[in-house]
Amino acid sequence: MSGDIRVDDSCISAFQELKAKRDINTVIYRVSDNLETVIFDFKGNLTHDELLKALPADEPRYVLHDLHFATADGSRQEKIVLISWCPAGTKAQERIAHSFGCSTLRNLLDGVHVYVQAADLSDMEYAALVSQAS
Template sequence: MANSASGMAVHDECKLKFLELKAKRNYRFIVFKIQDQQVVVDKVGSPQETYDDFQASLPADECRYAVFDFDFITSENCQKSKIFFIAWSPDTSKVRSKMVYASSKDRFKRELDGIQVELQATDPSEMSFDIIKGRAL
């Protein structure tokens, strides 16, 4: 289960919650953190929560991984949804933390089957609603 490059394991709850987001749409977003050499669920957002709620759930000075289920209407007036994977690595976080999250990201992302768009952000402006919307269309 552990990745030899990063030594990071992924807690089963991460995959379970992601499947619930993808298949049942039980959550708007899931925030993950690395704790005790494994990726664990940090927070989940209910389907009623907004993108602003999601952004507010990310710590200002600590790295996180997150998935966000983005609903939108296409120019053809079709309701669509895309699942974003966001690697949140604020400039103010510790260098060691940034390195651990960077080295574990690809391995963790592979565990979540169904990611459609990946985004990396070091400050909130890099993951603004307009950027998310632009990447979804």
């Protein structure tokens, strides 16, 4: 594996939709079966609990999520979070491809405020995401 993971144009389009229109709050991507391209998987409006249920227990994903929260002083905040979901049971070759894909996405997605690496659901708890975004 060379480290060059392509990102399908549909991924950028879905990100632009999340960023501009705000009709959706979550976009999920994955690495293609041949481990060469990041591809679009899902977009929609998900509650935090629905987001957790949408993540496969044994396959990596990239999640863009428009996180809404209140700071300690009570002011409302909104930040786009890129989550690298790579559960512990992921095969080595998939883990490597996922890592390369994440680097490529980070370089392409202008407007992402927070990057989170998650290996289990505790890393994805709402309070943990807010803590990283604050």
